[in-house]
Amino acid sequence: MENNICIKTKNLNLFYDAFQALKEVNLEIPQKEITAFIGPSGCGKTTLLKCFNRMNDLIKGCKKTGLIEINGVDINSDIDVNALRRDVGMVFQKPNVFPMSVQDNITYGPMTHGIKKKSVLDNIVFDSLHRAGLWNEIKDRLNKSALSLSGGQQQRLCIARALAVAPLILLMDEPTSALDPLSTSKIEDLCEELKKDYTIVIVTHNMQQAVRISDNTSFFLLGEMLEFGKSDEVFANPKNKKCENYITGRFG
C-alpha cells in the first residue's frame, strides 16, 4: 500500500502573512489515480494544489510548516525547484497558452530542459498533442498562433504542453471552469485516458465532475481537510456532517 502513495502531506500548515489558509492537512494521494479536491471557494483547495509544485513560492508572505513528500522526497528540502516543476505539471484555471505558435508552445518546455534535437522535439509535439487528443484537430495549424485556437483547444494545448515535459503528476486547477460543455467532456475523457500513465490531482467546483472522473475525493472547508476517501463512498455516505451538507447542497 505504502508504495502506491505518490503525494503525502503531514501536518501541513500554510499562512499568507497572518491568514492561515491550510490547517494541519494530512493527505495521501495514490499514484496513477485521479484525486479530486472539492469544497467551497476560499477553502484552500488551490492553495494546497500549488504546494505540490511550489508555485506558492511566487506569492509574497507565504509560509509553510509541515511535510510534503512526493515519491518519498521532501519537496521543501533543498531540491531543484525547476526540476520539481518539470516532474509535477500544472494546468491552470484559464487556458494560458503562450502567444507563440502551437508548436512553440509544446517545445518550450522540453527545450527549457535541454532537449535540442529537432527529431526528438518533433516526436514530442506529435506525442503530446496525441495524448491531449488534439492532434487531428490542429495538425495543419502547428505554425499558427496558439491564440487562434478555441478556448477548449487552448486548454487541451495547455495539457499537451504540460505533458511535453513528461511529468509524473498532473495538477489541474479547475481546468474546465472556463470551458463549454463539449470541451469539458473532452477534457474529462482525456483525464480518464491520462490516468493510465499519470497521477492526477484536480480541483473542481463541479461535483458531478468529481463523481464522474475521480477515484478519490477530499473535501475541504476553511483550510481543513474534513473528509478523504473513495469518491463513490464520499458521495454516497459522507462521514463528515459538513461534507454531507455541502454535497447535498445546503451550503457552498
Added chain:
Amino acid sequence: MKLIKNQKTKESIFKLIFAMTAVFTIFAVIAIIVFLLYYSIPAFQKIGFFNFIFGKEWNSSSADTYDGEMQGMYGILTMIVGSLFATSGAILVGGTLGFFTAIFIAEFCPKKLKKIFSNAINLLAGIPSVVYGFFGMRVLLPLLGNFSANGDGSGILSVSIILGIMIMPTVTALSTSSLESVDRNYYEGSIALGASRERSVFKVIVPASKSGIIASIVLGIGRAVGETMAVVMIAGNNPVFPTTLFSSFRTTTANIVMEMSYGGELQTGALIATGVILTFFILVINICFNMVKKPANSTSNNKFMVYLSGIKQKFEKSKFLNIKSESLTRTKFLTKSRHLDIVAISLKHFSFISAFLGIVALLTTIIFIFVNGFPYISSELLFGEFNYGGDPSIFSSIVSTLMLVFLTSLLAFPIGIMAAIFLAEYSKRDSKLVRLIRLMSETLSGIPSIVYGLFGMLFFSQLLKLGTSILAGGLTLTLMIIPTTIRGTEESLLMVNESLREASYALGAGKLKTIRRVVLPSALPGICASVILGISRMIAESAPVLFTMGASIKPMPKNFKSSGASLAVALYALGREWMHINESYATACILIILVLLLNLLSQGIVKVLGKRIKGA
C-alpha cells in the same frame, strides 16, 4: 421651460467651442504641411528633385535666387546618410541600453529599488537636449579627441553616444511599461513547466511584449532623427559623408540650423525642402510606430515568434502513442535539472550591466554638470545687469523664458484641453472625425522641432511680420505643445469612470455641468500633470525658438515684441562661446534643476490630488 431652453443654448455653444478647438488642430497640421510644401516647390524645381536628394555636394550661396544662374550646389545626400548613421548609432547605444535596462527594471530589479529607478528614468527623459549637447561638447569631445587621428572627437561616435544617452530614458520608460503589462499568466505558465526565471523572462515575457518594445525603439528613432541642437553641438557639421567614426559630418536637421539665419532666397528654399524631406521621414516612422503600437490581431499571427524552425507534416505515418520520446524515458525523479540556460542567464547579466551603465551614464552627465555649474550660480549671473562686454547675466533670458511660458500656456493649454474635452466627451469614440483629429494631432507631435522653428520663422516672423520676438516664439511653441496637451488630457478624461457620468446625468445634470463638476475634477491630477510637463517642455525646447525668438542673449525684454534667447537657447549660445565656461555650466545646471523640479511637481500632483480625490 425657458430655463431649460437657455441651458440648451449654452450647451450647444460650448459644444461648438470645443469642436472648434479640435478642428483647429486639423487646420494647423494642414497649414504647416501645405505651407512647407508650397515654399519648397520653387527650390525643388530650380535644383531638381533628384539632384537635391541624390546630390553629393552642398555648397550653398546666399546670392542664389530662383530666377538667376545658380552659383551653389544643393545636394543633401551626405546629410541624409549622416542622419541615417547618427540614428543607427543612437539606436545601437540607446536602444540596447534602454531595452535591457527596461528588462532589469521590470523583471529583475528588487522591489524597493524599482520605484526609484523608474521614477529617475522618467525624470531624466525630460532633460533638455541642449544640455546633453553641451555635455558632449565640453566633456565627451575632448575625451574622444585623445583617440582620434586628427585630435578632434566630433563625429558619428560622439553623436551616437550622446543621442543614445538622450533617447535611453524614453526607450526604457516605454519598454518597461510594455513589459509590465504582459499577462502574468504567461509567466506562471512558464514557471509551472519548470522553466527558470531567466528563461521565462527572455523566452516568454519579452516576446509577448515585442510590439511595445519595438514601438518604444521606433519612438527613439523618431527622437534621434529629429534631434537638432545636441547634434549641431557635436557632429562637426561638414557636409561630407561620414567615413570614419571620427569624421565630421552633418545631419539634415543640423543643415537647417546651420544656414537658416542667413539664407538667401534659393538657399532658404533648399532648407525648407530639407525640412520637407525630414518631415517625410519622420511621418513614415510615425506611421510604422502606429502600426506596431496597435497589437496585430492576436488570432492572425503569421510569423509571431519564429525562433524555432517550423514543423513539417511528416508524422502522419507514425503510430499513435507508440513513440518512445526521449523525454519519457525518465532519468531519475527529482534530479537536478541538468540543463542550465546559459543564454538566458547571460542575457540577465547583460541587463544588469546595461541598467548599471545606463544609469551611470545619465547620472555622470547630470552630476558632472552640477559639480561644475552649481558653485557658479551667483546672483550676478541670475539677476545681474545685462551688458555686452562683461560677465554674462542670464536675467533677461530668465524673464524672456517666463514670458514665453506665460504666452504659450495661455494659448496652448486652453486649446489643447478643450480639444481633448471634445474628443473624449462629445464625439463618438472612433468616429471618423475623432480618428482624423487624432491622426492630425499625432502628426503634429511627430514633426521635428526644428521644422516647427522653420515654419515659425517663415510664417509668424516673416509672413505675419511679427519679427524675431517672444510673440513669434510663443506662437510657434504653442503649435508644438497642443498635441501633447490633447493627448495627456484625453487620457485622463477617458480614465474617469463612466458610472460617475451616468450618476450625474441621472441626477438631472446636463452634459456641460457633468463635465465641469464631475469629469474635470476627477481628471484634474492627470490634466495638471500634463500641463506641468508641457511647461517643462517649453523650457527645454531650443530649436523652435532659436530663430523665432532670438539666438543670442539680449537686454531685458520690454514687451512681447522684444527678442532675446530663452534659457535653453542661452545655454546653446553660451556653450559655444569658449569664454564663459563656468557660466554655461551654471546655466545648464539651472535648466536641469528647473526641468527636474517641474517633473517632480507633476509626479507629486498626481499623487497628492489623486489621493485627495480617492479620500474625498
